[in-house]
Amino acid sequence: MLAKAVPLRVALFSLAALAVLCGWFQLTRFSTTPGEQSPAPAILPAGLFPANHLPLLLVFVHPQCSCTPATFEQLDRLLNQAGNSVELVLAVYDSAALQDADKGRKPIHPGALLHHPFRLFADLNGSLARRFGAATSGEILLYSPNRQLLFQGGITPGRGHTGDSPVNRALLAAIASGRPASSASQSAVFGCPIFRLAHPG
Amino acid sequence: MKNFLPNSFLSLTRADPIGADAEVRRQHNLLCRQIDRNFAWLMLLQWAFAIGYALWISPLAWAGDTSYLHPHVSLAIFYGGVLTLVPVIFIRIAPGERVTRFTVAVTQMLMSSLLIHLSGGRIETHFHIFGSLAFLAFYMDWQVLIVASAVIALDHYLRGVFLPFSIFGSYAIQPWRWLEHVGWVVFCDVFLILGCSSRLRTLREAAQRHIERAALLRRAHYDALTGLPNRSYLSEWLADAIGDAEAHKSCFSCLYIDFDRFKEINDQIGHSGGDRLLAEVAGRIRSRLDDGAFFARFGGDEFVAIILEAGPSPVRGEEVARSILRAFSQPFRIDETQVPVGVSMGISVYPRHGSDEAELLHHADQAMYRVKRVGRNHYLVYSAHLFAADAERSIAEGDLQRALRNGELSLHYQPIFRTRLRNRPIGFEALMRWVHPVRGNISPAQFIPLAEETGLIVRLGNFALHEACRQASDWRHRGLLPGSIAVNVSSVQLSREDFAESVILTLRQHYTPADAIELEVTESALMQDFCLAERHLRQLRDFGIRISIDDFGTGYSSLGRLRQLTLDTLKIDRLFVEGVATSEADRTVVEHIIGMAHTLGMKVVAEGVENETQLQTLCDLGCDQIQGFLLARPMDRDKTEALLLNLNTAPQSPSLPAA
Numbered sequence: 001m002l003a004k005a006v007p008l009r010v011a012l013f014s015l016a017a018l019a020v021l022c023g024w025f026q027l028t029r030f031s032t033t034p035g036e037q038s039p040a041p042a043i044l045p046a047g048l049f050p051a052n053h054l055p056l057l058l059v060f061v062h063p064q065c066s067c068t069p070a071t072f073e074q075l076d077r078l079l080n081q082a083g084n085s086v087e088l089v090l091a092v093y094d095s096a097a098l099q100d101a102d103k104g105r106k107p108i109h110p111g112a113l114l115h116h117p118f119r120l121f122a123d124l125n126g127s128l129a130r131r132f133g134a135a136t137s138g139e140i141l142l143y144s145p146n147r148q149l150l151f152q153g154g155i156t157p158g159r160g161h162t163g164d165s166p167v168n169r170a171l172l173a174a175i176a177s178g179r180p181a182s183s184a185s186q187s188a189v190f191g192c193p194i195f196r197l198a199h200p201g
Numbered sequence: 202m203k204n205f206l207p208n209s210f211l212s213l214t215r216a217d218p219i220g221a222d223a224e225v226r227r228q229h230n231l232l233c234r235q236i237d238r239n240f241a242w243l244m245l246l247q248w249a250f251a252i253g254y255a256l257w258i259s260p261l262a263w264a265g266d267t268s269y270l271h272p273h274v275s276l277a278i279f280y281g282g283v284l285t286l287v288p289v290i291f292i293r294i295a296p297g298e299r300v301t302r303f304t305v306a307v308t309q310m311l312m313s314s315l316l317i318h319l320s321g322g323r324i325e326t327h328f329h330i331f332g333s334l335a336f337l338a339f340y341m342d343w344q345v346l347i348v349a350s351a352v353i354a355l356d357h358y359l360r361g362v363f364l365p366f367s368i369f370g371s372y373a374i375q376p377w378r379w380l381e382h383v384g385w386v387v388f389c390d391v392f393l394i395l396g397c398s399s400r401l402r403t404l405r406e407a408a409q410r411h412i413e414r415a416a417l418l419r420r421a422h423y424d425a426l427t428g429l430p431n432r433s434y435l436s437e438w439l440a441d442a443i444g445d446a447e448a449h450k451s452c453f454s455c456l457y458i459d460f461d462r463f464k465e466i467n468d469q470i471g472h473s474g475g476d477r478l479l480a481e482v483a484g485r486i487r488s489r490l491d492d493g494a495f496f497a498r499f500g501g502d503e504f505v506a507i508i509l510e511a512g513p514s515p516v517r518g519e520e521v522a523r524s525i526l527r528a529f530s531q532p533f534r535i536d537e538t539q540v541p542v543g544v545s546m547g548i549s550v551y552p553r554h555g556s557d558e559a560e561l562l563h564h565a566d567q568a569m570y571r572v573k574r575v576g577r578n579h580y581l582v583y584s585a586h587l588f589a590a591d592a593e594r595s596i597a598e599g600d601l602q603r604a605l606r607n608g609e610l611s612l613h614y615q616p617i618f619r620t621r622l623r624n625r626p627i628g629f630e631a632l633m634r635w636v637h638p639v640r641g642n643i644s645p646a647q648f649i650p651l652a653e654e655t656g657l658i659v660r661l662g663n664f665a666l667h668e669a670c671r672q673a674s675d676w677r678h679r680g681l682l683p684g685s686i687a688v689n690v691s692s693v694q695l696s697r698e699d700f701a702e703s704v705i706l707t708l709r710q711h712y713t714p715a716d717a718i719e720l721e722v723t724e725s726a727l728m729q730d731f732c733l734a735e736r737h738l739r740q741l742r743d744f745g746i747r748i749s750i751d752d753f754g755t756g757y758s759s760l761g762r763l764r765q766l767t768l769d770t771l772k773i774d775r776l777f778v779e780g781v782a783t784s785e786a787d788r789t790v791v792e793h794i795i796g797m798a799h800t801l802g803m804k805v806v807a808e809g810v811e812n813e814t815q816l817q818t819l820c821d822l823g824c825d826q827i828q829g830f831l832l833a834r835p836m837d838r839d840k841t842e843a844l845l846l847n848l849n850t851a852p853q854s855p856s857l858p859a860a
Binding site (some may be wrong): 009015031158 | 261263266267268274300311321322364365366367395
């Protein structure tokens with residue numbers, strides 16, 4: 001009955017058009033939905049990291065998140081411009097459960113950052129991330145040499161995508177000036193949840 | 202079994218000519234179907250690749266310690282699946298159509314967009330767009346390229362607005378970069394469209410050559426008047442059909458169709474009317490055949506139809522034959538003239554009635570001729586036993602030819618007497634005899650009709666004339682022949698333009714006096730072409746040869762015309778002589794024939810006199826001469842010569858052979 005009323009070609013066209021719209025919607029939604037964020041400590045807790053005269057760039061990542069390489073590439077761009085005027089610490093989430101689930105799978109390698117000095121910190125069970133309110137892989141915190149929070153947010157414009165963005169410029173300005181970044185509103189984080197499944201995908 | 206529906210070759214050689222544009226469209230459609238098939242495979246492979254690509258980049262997304270299928274993989278499976286299956290379904294249901302290639306173009310571009318996104322906007326993935334455009338150019342349809350380019354431009358524009366980083370690697374909207382993207386696509390399109398244009402030109406030229414070739418083939422394979430396949434094509438087609446039928450163990454009927462009295466109709470309505478009639482008749486027969494039947498003009502007014510059969514009997518063939526007969530029950534209308542046409546048909550069946558094309562046609566032809574002989578406007582299925590007599594006739598024809606070569610034929614002479622002075626013959630009638638080396642004496646009643654049918658009568662007639670002239674010359678010069686020798690002339694001989702000249706030449710060749718030969722012509726032979734016969738007979742009579750009308754009363758003649766001819770003798774047929782003494786009617790007829798002949802100044806000869814009563818009656822009626830077994834049977838040359846010698850040496854008491 002329905003097949004008689006609606007010719008096959010029209011049905012196919014309608015299906016295709018619907019699929020295109022749904023596909024478009026899904027792609028856009030996945031790419032542009034930011035991860036959860038919590039406020040980070042305004043003052044860098046004492047004793048966690050040795051005192052240094054350089055600003056501290058603290059980056060929280062999930063070792064298996066496919067968006068992490070984009071974060072590394074963006075960081076590489078940033079560090080190329082900032083030179084050695086910032087100290088980079090990578091806090092990589094780790095847990096026994098992850099190691100079990102991750103068996104046989106190579107973690108994301110920070111290849112883009114290899115020619116920059118950085119410190120690697122194994123964040124067991126995400127305790128450090130929790131402490132700093134970093135719930136999403138790719139979250140960046142910038143503290144000034146006097147331990148004040150200058151920036152909190154993501155550095156990529158979308159999930160897994162790199163590209164020029166105002167965040168880069170704001171971070172560079174904050175590193176150079178030692179004052180808080182002006183475009184904090186643009187600092188949504190795009191990546192996988194680090195320690196809890198708030199919004200899958 | 203051979204497919205009776207026209208195949209691709211037939212479509213190239215079909216009778217209705219097609220234009221270059223239609224041929225280009227046809228060729229283009231065939232090409233598009235091929236490209237569609239290639240695209241279907243390509244898109245299925247591409248779909249698999251998209252899934253693999255998504256899995257390779259990132260099979261899983263993570264949330265802390267737990268993972269789940271990455272949304273990109275789901276998109277590659279489902280969204281990529283729709284972008285693949287929709288065009289593949291179109292390719293399946295509407296191959297070669299424009300809607301299909303437009304669907305392919307749109308979905309292929311959307312697939313490019315998906316792959317670009319899955320790769321995170323990698324610039325290398327954009328080559329997929331250009332590769333797809335190049336592939337779409339194989340359709341040789343510039344509109345497809347324009348649509349594909351418009352789709353990808355719109356996709357990039359929308360992504361540039363809503364997800365600029367996924368296209369331009371930048372957070373901000375950058376219209377100039379979008380224009381740059383479009384510019385490169387247009388640049389590519391210009392090259393591809395120029396290429397399409399060039400290939401279309403080549404295709405058009407090829408189509409033109411193809412049409413010319415098809416026209417040549419058509420001329421060679423089709424009849425110009427009716428548009429039907431001709432004899433040559435029929436022959437090729439039938440050979441193919443036999444090969445296929447043999448391979449598939451199937452049967453078909455061969456209908457041999459011939460118009461009745463077409464020559465007379467043609468004379469009546471003129472040649473141009475005859476041509477139109479042929480075309481209309483062909484159309485009417487065609488309308489009674491299945492689409493799958495093969496119908497050809499064999500030549501002249503002969504047509505052949507080949508009809509597929511379900512079994513070894515010509516069930517379908519007979520149905521078609523009956524249907525054709527019904528179709529011909531209505532007359533044709535040519536130039537406001539109603540022309541009734543009848544058809545005779547013979548049917549043979551492959552493989553029952555012949556294993557090759559020639560045998561099948563021959564047997565169908567034989568069956569058709571049998572219909573003509575027995576009454577026309579019907580059909581007959583060939584049957585071997587029905588045609589056994591024909592086979593015998595064919596053997597007899599060969600024997601007769603051999604008899605002419607080997608001298609198995611000879612002349613016998615039957616004396617003719619005056620009615621009232623029966624002791625001396627006044628002439629002879631030459632009668633042909635055939636002594637077969639195996640079958641012995643064969644009656645003239647058997648071989649003369651055969652010779653007339655096969656045309657051998659001309660050679661037989663020449664032989665009789667030569668032999669009679671030679672013998673008459675011999676006997677006359679020796680003083681033996683009292684009168685003349687009568688030689689029978691057939692209608693076929695009389696219808697030849699050079700008949701009179703050839704007779705005179707024969708007489709001269711043998712130094713035969715003209716009055717030593719008498720020619721006997723039947724009244725029917727005279728009337729067939731009276732003007733020609735009159736000219737011949739006048740010329741022969743002027744030369745001195747006597748002319749007689751043979752078998753008078755049994756054929757058709759016009760007394761008015763007979764009066765125009767100056768004839769010497771009239772021979773009453775034995776049919777009337779037989780009853781002259783017993784039947785009042787026969788006696789009256791004979792009496793009037795004799796009276797009429799005498800009025801016209803002709804002598805009268807009664808043939809077949811077998812008893813005294815008949816003889817006496819004929820005497821009473823005033824008949825001049827008699828011929829028959831009562832007085833003398835036909836004798837061979839030696840006996841005739843002996844009789845003549847005897848007559849010359851003993852004129853008082855002739856001793857005729859016992860009758």
